[in-house]
Amino acid sequence: MGGGKKNVPRVKGNARPASSSRAADLADPASVSLFRANPSLAFNQLLNQGTNGGGQAVYSSADSSGTGSNYSTRPSTPDSFLSSASHSGDAAMELLLKKLNKRDPQTRIRALEETKTLVEDRSVNNLQLLTHAWPRLYQRCAVTSERRLRLLANQVNTILVTKLGRHIQPILATLLPPWLLTFFDPITDVAQEARSGYEKLFKPDKRVKALVKCRESIMTYLTKNICQHTADSLVDPKLADAEERRRIYERIVSSSFRALSHLVQTIPPDQWPTPRHDLDALLDENRFWEKCYHSAPIIRRSAYGVLSSLTSYYPEALDSRQSYLGHAFIRKAVMDKDPTTHQELWEALTL
CATH class of the missing domain: 1.25.10 (Leucine-rich Repeat Variant)
Incomplete structure (x- = not known):
């Protein structure tokens, strides 16, 4: 009687519980000094x-x-x-x-x-x-x-x-x-x-x-x-269900394609590096071309828009990528049955 240990809450892994004093012990002294000074x-x-x-x-x-x-x-x-x-x-x-x-x-x-x-x-x-x-x-x-x-x-x-x-x-x-x-x-x-x-x-x-x-x-x-x-x-996934995640993804990818079109159209050719390493690397990605036949019309429309911009402002990029263009666009995208994509599709085909 009386000599037993006090009940102390157990912590998983026997780790010390977090506290402001514990955090201070772990903090880099130089960082703390810098916070105080600047x-x-x-x-x-x-x-x-x-x-x-x-x-x-x-x-x-x-x-x-x-x-x-x-x-x-x-x-x-x-x-x-x-x-x-x-x-x-x-x-x-x-x-x-x-x-x-x-x-x-x-x-x-x-x-x-x-x-x-x-x-x-x-x-x-x-x-x-x-x-x-x-x-x-x-x-x-x-x-x-x-x-x-x-x-x-x-x-x-x-x-x-x-x-x-x-x-x-x-x-x-x-x-x-x-x-x-x-x-x-x-x-x-x-x-x-x-x-x-x-x-x-x-x-x-x-x-x-x-x-x-x-x-x-x-x-x-x-x-x-x-x-x-x-x-x-x-x-x-903890922040949104599958349907909401899908809608966000489609919006972000579509907006990214449209931003890319804007970049291609707006930056003068002599202001790009020669060669255009970052743009060319993107155009050599299979996943870029796969978006031309993505299931979401909003993504397909914006992808067609990029091809139109490239045709007008950087045609040599497409001239050197006929295999991509033929497989992803000519053979598959032209089969697009969704009327909401046809304006962008037609512009990409006729430029």
Whole structure:
């Protein structure tokens, strides 16, 4: 009696339970010191880290050259780094970032409303945490099926980039790929807001220059969407059922094709590298050509549109790929019975 051990809750694997003191023990002292001295720089470095062990895959921040393209393998997934960001000295912004990173769409919608007000009220210097986190948050919003969330994200984006002006340069190569994708969102209000923000940020003579500067990261992003992602890799099955994942996938792939058409049509030939390594690599992918006879009409239409653009602006690419063109397009696509695809199909055939 009286000498027995106290009952202590067991922890799986005999691991020590998490706590703020335990986290402090594990933290890199240099990182802690950097957070205290320069929280914005420290947070930016945190965003640029990859994941190890069980961490979530993360969407890239721009590297020091401004051409970072280490995109997430599942863009819909909340970012574990953003959820745990702290020590910045800006408690209001830390809380807002955590809300923006939640899974629940309604929480994120309310957080975006708060973000609009916050961005309008703060100076550029007081928006550094949001600025560095924004490309990740924005690309998550681009993937969601919630129309209201996508519209609000683009409204915030317009306000933020307009306020940042030239200060957007460090994140532009990371932000522009999903931003360009959203130019072609099937919801008119969303697409118009995305384009409006771009036109407010860049004067007419600067718009093409921005695409040229970020071409590499844009092509990386579009290639992954078109050739690598599936519905399950693009959207976490825990966040959406199979039907919703399918609809999101079809929208993202279709918009990616349309963004690619825009890139081919807009960037002058002498502004592409010779040869066009990234574009040629995409055109040599079987999965690119398979989209010409994909089961979804929205994907087939946009794929036909790319072929039309290539015929007009980069015909030598098709001249050297007659085997692809003959098998995927001439033999299969011409059998397309869906009348909603026939205009784009006819244009691709007759140009």
